[in-house]
Amino acid sequence: NAGVTQTPKFRILKIGQSMTLQCTQDMNHNYMYWYRQDPGMGLKLIYYSVGAGITDKGEVPNGYNVSRSTTEDFPLRLELAAPSQTSVYFCASTRDLGPAEAFFGQGTRLTVV
């Protein structure tokens, strides 16, 4: 029972570098999300997807890009890393409708220096 798998768990980037955070789920969920969690704050939605080929912006999309070529995968791309992107990133997935439980990955702790 893998659920939602994120890689890497930790990463240190230099300002201006780029990277992709990987997220895979094996529950056949159509809805997938990327959140960031800053210290002492709740989770803020970066991007979400309602199915393969469909993505949309959340509350804090600037500096990020996503793609959804398959139901299983939802990678998050940082093109030009900035110190403000230092955070813990969580990927999550839910069923389509109703009060669906969200399943979260273990998170990626990213530091931009």
Place this chain on the structure above:
Amino acid sequence: GNSVTQMEGPVTLSEEAFLTINCTYTATGYPSLFWYVQYPGEGLQLLLKATKADDKGSNKGFEATYRKETTSFHLEKGSVQVSDSAVYFCALSRDPFSGGYNKLIFGAGTRLAVHP
């Protein structure tokens, strides 16, 4: 817009003490309400949920009742253990009949520390 407000932490308790973590919400329609828990170094996991007014969610000795009249969903546990030390997030899910996607809106989280 929709929002969730939680009491600020940290909350520090002795083992076997009574726990209350307050949560109030603002939302249109009839959202579903959740409590998620985040143990150190892990992702969030669902603790309990309630989908309509007066529903009581419960799990692992924790309870919360969906109070539409006070727009609240306070988390309670009668006797906490050291293993309950974690961060607790209150969240709401948009009313599916109001249209739009199944977005979860989180509170800021409340850190609980339980000492022996």
